[in-house]
Amino acid sequence: MTRSGIAPTLASVTVATQQKIDRGLRSDWVSVPSSTVTVATVSELPESGALGKGESQQATGVELDNMGSAPDLWSSPSKPADRPATSLDTIGINSTSPPVLPTEQVARELSDKLDQAGLHEHARRIRECHTKWTAARCRHCGKRYVWANHCDLRFCPHCQHRLSLRRQRELEWWVIRLKQPKHVVLTVRNTQKLTPAYMRWFKGALTRLRRRKIAREWKAGIYAIEVTNESRGWHVHCHLLIEAPWIDQRELAKVWAEIVGQDFAIVWVSKADKTGVAREVMKYVVKGSQMAKWSPDEIRQYVESIESVRLFGRFGDLHGAEQEWKREIELEESREFTCECGSTEFDFLHDLDYATAIRIVRGPPESWDQYLEERLIEDAASLID
Secondary structure, three states: OOHHHHHHHHHHHHHHHHHHHHOOOOOOOEEOOOOOOOOOOOEEOOOOOOOOOOOOOOOOOOOOOHHHHOOOOOOOOOOHHHOOOOOOOOOOOOOOOOOOOHHHHHHHHHHHHHHHOOOHHHHHHHHHOOOOEEEEEEOOOOOEEEEEOOOOOOOOOOOHHHHHHHHHHHHHHHHOOOOOEEEEEEEOOOEOOOOHHHHHHHHHHHHHHHOOHHHOOOOEEEEEEEEEEOOOOEEEEEEEEEEOOOOOHHHHHHHHHHHHOOOOOOEEEEEOOOOOHHHHHHOOOOOHHHHOOOOHHHHHHHHHHHOOOOOEEEEEHHHHHHHHHHHHHHHHHHOOOOOOOOOOOEEEEEEEOHHHHHHHHHOOOOHHHHHHHHHHHHHHHHHHO
């Protein structure tokens, strides 16, 4: 076909494709439902410039926890110079070619070691985490948002911060239901090998402790088991928030040592600060950057062991609030994502790469429509070929 013959053909195909888009038939790359239910893992990107102190992070419909869970978007809001330069050109190849950021490098190292440890499914999930992006534009005010896919593994470098904050909020929800909480820390001697059987033994020791006379006045409580490894073997310990008027630390240490078969045991008992105890507990969670430094065998031991038992739970009178907690979770999951303007109607672009998502959301308002035009022309050209 001659060049003069291609032009009218391309024009007609372009018009036809545009009509399909208007009718909502091109749902493979853009969908425009009248309303939508989204997960609460949405981050807002600024229109331009650095994110000012407090800006957007407290906005309606924007979750604060995701501000730290997607460091690929910005390493520090106060240092815009550290962000990868973004091209807003809409002609030719759209690319930013951002440098490999620390979180991404850790994720790669960790996934490689997971493969070496034979944990291929875990490696795949971390490798694919934060590789596809979804952009949303409010139909009412035009405000744009973006979020990435996530694997939700507790040791994933991308997801860990968001999951930690979610767990912290969960702890706080339960803590406020305790009137006189005491913060108890139970430790055992380090072990050189961590196994599912060891974790079950440790959790069984907690159960036996709650049946002893010293725990008779423990009306309710929360426990969180943590595991660390700082080159001196595996250190398994447990944080408990217990509803009790008084706990004798010396007697507790004696009883706990007897249960775990040690001459003595180190325990701590203190009055719990309801506003800070959740953060205190969460600071002991193993970070992905620490885990990436372990050997493949240590990583295998850790993953298999922490997945063999429940690491967080409640006991006593708190079981009565279980249904209330489940209703809170169901309400959170069913809540529609809402723009600052109050609208719940959005246009979506799915399965974007990092560079394209940045260009569409952080660029000028016309970036969204320019992207659609590019895709329209590409689709039309592919139909002609």
